[in-house]
Amino acid sequence: RLVQADGRTFQVIQHRSKGCLSFARGWVEYVRGFSDDTDFWTGLHKIHQLTGSSPKTLRVEATTWSDVLYVGEYSGFSVGSAINSYTMNYGSYLSSSSNMTSDSLAHNNGMQFSTMDRDNDGHSASCSVSRGNAGWWFKACSRSNPNGLYRDTASTDMH
Known part of the structure; x- marks a missing residue:
């Protein structure tokens, strides 16, 4: 699916x-x-094909x-191959085209993808399991996890 933003x-x-749609999925489904x-995850293999x-x-x-609406943009985004467990990298946070107060992915840059059945994070326990069984590029159970539990109340003020 393609979208237009800022031309x-x-x-x-x-x-x-x-x-x-539950994002509590295993490795194969995330790949x-x-x-x-309405809701979807494109797949790590496809993301690698688009950016690798x-x-x-x-x-x-x-x-x-x-x-x-909060927007964050990152230059040089890429996802590695299956051999590297789909490591995510980006060059820099583009603060001039972003209105988020900080780089919410800084902690995730350079990390391999982890799921509830494949723990590649930098923490002694599985961050995927402790963060709602969702897959993400975790590093010590980082702050950013858009695939985590979906909060359907205004108490979190984000969706």
Whole structure:
């Protein structure tokens, strides 16, 4: 799925808007991808195909329950191959085209992907398991986990 933002076209690799689709999945499903009618994860293999040989600009959008849009952009985003457990890298946080107060992926840069059944993070326990069984590029159970538990109440103010 493609979207337009600021006069540019982006390939959407993850989308969550209703929270009906569980992202508590194992390694194979995160590699292949999964979806329902609105929410989806494109799949690590596809993300690697899109970015592995030609790094892209990553645009992260998060909307609060009060409809405030936060944007973070990252240059040189790439995801490695299966041999490297789909390691995620980016060059720099583009603060000039972002309105997030800080680089929410700094802790994840250079990390291998982890799932509940494949622990590649930098923590003694499985960050995937302790963060809702969702897959992500964890490093010591980092702050950022958009595949984690979907909060469907305004108490968290993000969805």
